[in-house]
Each structure stands twice: as C-alpha cells, then as structure tokens.
Amino acid sequence: MISRCEICDSFTKDVYICKLCGRKVCKEHYDETKSICLVCAVTLCQLCGKRLARGNCAVCGKLVCSACSIKVGAGLVCKRCLQTGQK
Numbered sequence: 001m002i003s004r005c006e007i008c009d010s011f012t013k014d015v016y017i018c019k020l021c022g023r024k025v026c027k028e029h030y031d032e033t034k035s036i037c038l039v040c041a042v043t044l045c046q047l048c049g050k051r052l053a054r055g056n057c058a059v060c061g062k063l064v065c066s067a068c069s070i071k072v073g074a075g076l077v078c079k080r081c082l083q084t085g086q087k
C-alpha cells in the first residue's frame with residue numbers, strides 16, 4: 001500500500017506509524033528503535049526519553065516532560081537539576 005509521509009509529503013510504500021502522535025511517516029522520518037517519528041524524536045523528553053517534552057529546564061536547558069520536571073515560577077526545572085541543586 002502506498003501512503004504519503006506526513007513529514008516530507010512524499011509517497012512511500014514503507015509506511016510507519018508513530019506511536020506517540022499517530023503520524024504516518026516514511027522510513028527516513030521514523031526512528032525504528034523508539035517507534036516514533038522524527039518530529040516526536042526531537043520533542044522527546046531528554047531525561048526519560050518516553051514522553052513528549054513540555055518545555056526546557058531553566059537550569060540545564062534540557063527538554064523535559066511533565067513527569068520529569070517541576071514548575072518553578074514561570075519556568076520548569078528538571079528533576080535532575082532539583083536533586084543536584086538542593087541540599
């Protein structure tokens with residue numbers, strides 16, 4: 001079955017479906033080790049690598065998801081920075 005990649009808009013017969021966003025993508029835009037598309041791969045939490053990030057940590061700048069970060073004021077601080085920054 002020929003389908004269109006939703007990222008590059010080209011037709012491909014090897015269609016992969018991202019398990020996070022449900023996009024249909026070509027092999028080039030799919031990360032087979034994580035079963036997600038490359039759009040999700042760049043917005044993935046850099047701590048757990050499982051969920052979509054919701055923002056950058058104000059301390060280290062890492063992309064972190066809601067489970068791996070805590071809201072501090074207007075920004076986010078990741079759990080790793082909270083652990084190392086507090087005594």
Ligand SMILES: [Zn+2]
Nearest residue numbers: 005008026029
């Ligand atoms: Zn593509």
Ligand SMILES: [Zn+2]
Nearest residue numbers: 018021037040
């Ligand atoms: Zn995706």
Ligand SMILES: [Zn+2]
Nearest residue numbers: 045048065068
């Ligand atoms: Zn996370």
Ligand SMILES: [Zn+2]
Nearest residue numbers: 057060078081
């Ligand atoms: Zn951090």
